[in-house]
Amino acid sequence: MSVMIDGDTRVVVQGITGGEGKFHTGKMLEYGTNVVAGAVPGKGGQDTHGVPVYDTVDAAVEAENANVSVVFVPPAFSGDALFEALDTELDLVVAITEGIPTQDMTKVNKRLSEVDTQLLGPNCPGLITPGESMLGILPGNIFNPGTVGLVSRSGTLTYQMVSELTDHGLGQSTAIGIGGDPIIGTTFVDALRKFEADSETDAVVMCGEIGGEDEEQAAEFIDNHMETPVAGFIAGRTAPPGKRMGHAGAIVSGSGTGTAASKIAALNDAGVPVGDTPGAVVEHVADFL
Numbered sequence: 001m002s003v004m005i006d007g008d009t010r011v012v013v014q015g016i017t018g019g020e021g022k023f024h025t026g027k028m029l030e031y032g033t034n035v036v037a038g039a040v041p042g043k044g045g046q047d048t049h050g051v052p053v054y055d056t057v058d059a060a061v062e063a064e065n066a067n068v069s070v071v072f073v074p075p076a077f078s079g080d081a082l083f084e085a086l087d088t089e090l091d092l093v094v095a096i097t098e099g100i101p102t103q104d105m106t107k108v109n110k111r112l113s114e115v116d117t118q119l120l121g122p123n124c125p126g127l128i129t130p131g132e133s134m135l136g137i138l139p140g141n142i143f144n145p146g147t148v149g150l151v152s153r154s155g156t157l158t159y160q161m162v163s164e165l166t167d168h169g170l171g172q173s174t175a176i177g178i179g180g181d182p183i184i185g186t187t188f189v190d191a192l193r194k195f196e197a198d199s200e201t202d203a204v205v206m207c208g209e210i211g212g213e214d215e216e217q218a219a220e221f222i223d224n225h226m227e228t229p230v231a232g233f234i235a236g237r238t239a240p241p242g243k244r245m246g247h248a249g250a251i252v253s254g255s256g257t258g259t260a261a262s263k264i265a266a267l268n269d270a271g272v273p274v275g276d277t278p279g280a281v282v283e284h285v286a287d288f289l
Contacts, residue, residue: 003149003174003194003201004092004118005068007132012037012057012066012090014073014081016048021072024096024137025049028070031140033133036064039084061088070126070135071095078122079104086115094135095121095185105183112185119185125155125177136177146171147200148285149228151191152207153180153214157235157278161207164278170285173201180209188218196226203229203288205281206272208263210236215263223270231284232267232274234260 011028015021016038026049029035035051037060044055054060057069069090073081078097085093086108100122112119120127126136130143139159144166152158158177165172176191178184188206195201208215215234222230237260264274275281 003129003198004120004127004176005129005133005135005174007032007034007129009034009068009133009135010064010066011035011133011135012039012054012060012064012069013051014039014057014069014071014085016040016051016053016072017043017046018072018074020096022048024072025051027137027140028134031134033135036060036066039069057084057090058088061090066090068092068135069094071097071122073097075099075101079108082108082119083111086111086117086119088117090117092118092120093185094124094126095119095179096124096126096136097121098123100181102183105181109183109185118190120176121179121181121184121186123181124179124184125158127174127176128172129174130172138175138177142166143175144171145173147173147202147289149173149195149198149201149204150175150207151188151195151204152177153209154207154235157207157209157233161205161233161278161281164282165205165285168282168286170282170289173198182212188214189221192218192221192226192230196228201228203231203285205231205233205285206267207233207235209234210260210263211258213258216266219263219266219270219272222267222272229288230272231281231288232264232272233278233281234263234267234274236260
């Protein structure tokens, strides 16, 4: 059983001919990801890295039986690209793009409630099932197959935590970067629910940060619905109220919610140990296993 993607995942890359899309498609192919098509309006009939390009996502899905899309489209056009992907029969859409206008994401969020397709991101690094498939901009060389699931709002923190896990001989079942924007598709709870149902995940690391209430909601879900042990990390402990730290969603209003302290307390109340450093988190995971 795999979480969201596996070796059979068939990928269409939206924006495959652009600089970022072309570069990271090459990296995904090098990793062994089954990229079967690209989709760029007006570029149908071309190819990139030997991958055929179609004018629309629908044409790519029909011709190549793709079931997942990865979006490398500039912010101003990403809303339209996401709507196009959500109008197909794709299982998952992974939006890497940073800076998509909030107004566009509000419309996309409404559309998500009307379809079965799952959205990961935007402003996320993607996800990986080590040894099988990698979608996005993750450095595949630091991941090893194993039984530890990881979900994080921060791409950089994902890489640091995975490096710590791998250095301690703890491989990963799947690592998921959900993104740090205020409006995203897949939440902590969505990811945790999938890890709880995965027979190949024996422990989970959840990396959160200041801002919003997603981590508190995750703590409630863990307390009520999870048997798989979870260890946590919260970034931004020293951030001053009202100051945005890295992500658009990482801002504390000053009302007492969304702070590192409130998130850590909620997780502790749910039985989740929260490490002061990534290394301390890994020690908790080692204890679980």
